[in-house]
Amino acid sequence: PLRTAHVSFGSREDLRRAAELGVVRPLQPNFVLPDDEGRSMEDSRLGAERAETVYAWGLLDRAGAELAFGSDYFTFPFPPLLTLHAAARRSNLAGLPRDGWHPDERLPLAESLARMSTLYLPGGGAPHRHRVAAGEPADLVILSADPLTADDLLAIEVRGTLVGGRTVH
Secondary structure, eight states: OOBOOSOOBOOHHHHHHHHHTTOEEEEOGGGGOOOTTSOOHHHHHHOHHHHTTBTOHHHHHHTTOEEEEOOOOTTSOOOTTHHHHHHHHOOOTTOOSTTOSSGGGOOOHHHHHHHHTEEOOTTOOOOEEOOOOTTSOOOEEEESSOTTTOSOGGGOOEEEEEETTEEOO
């Protein structure tokens, strides 16, 4: 399938059309982090009305889009679960705005985690949703708490990682 990377803004019609066409949308939820007062830079750049369709994960999800969440933000050191926090909460590290920036665009934690753990191979093909099975190499992260039930996603620590079944951290 086709994919469009780093397209974070569009009209509602264009976003829905991309979903209808099956275009994979690689997105970086941590780009949405609001400032200390709970605003995103897009509010001032685009205006409040147009900013409603910036990082419109909820709209895309409701339209049936294939969303591939990643952490393509190499210049900004951040807590390991910031991508999950940003997708599900849409708030900054201090929890502002309390209900999230454009809260209709938040995704449930389980859906956000699924979007983060689905692999879309370069060149296309069906998405890969891996499972852990005896005898199979595993890519996984060992966390200090369950992100689906933890009160503070950002306090969760990475205790270990496996890549191809080999411990790397």
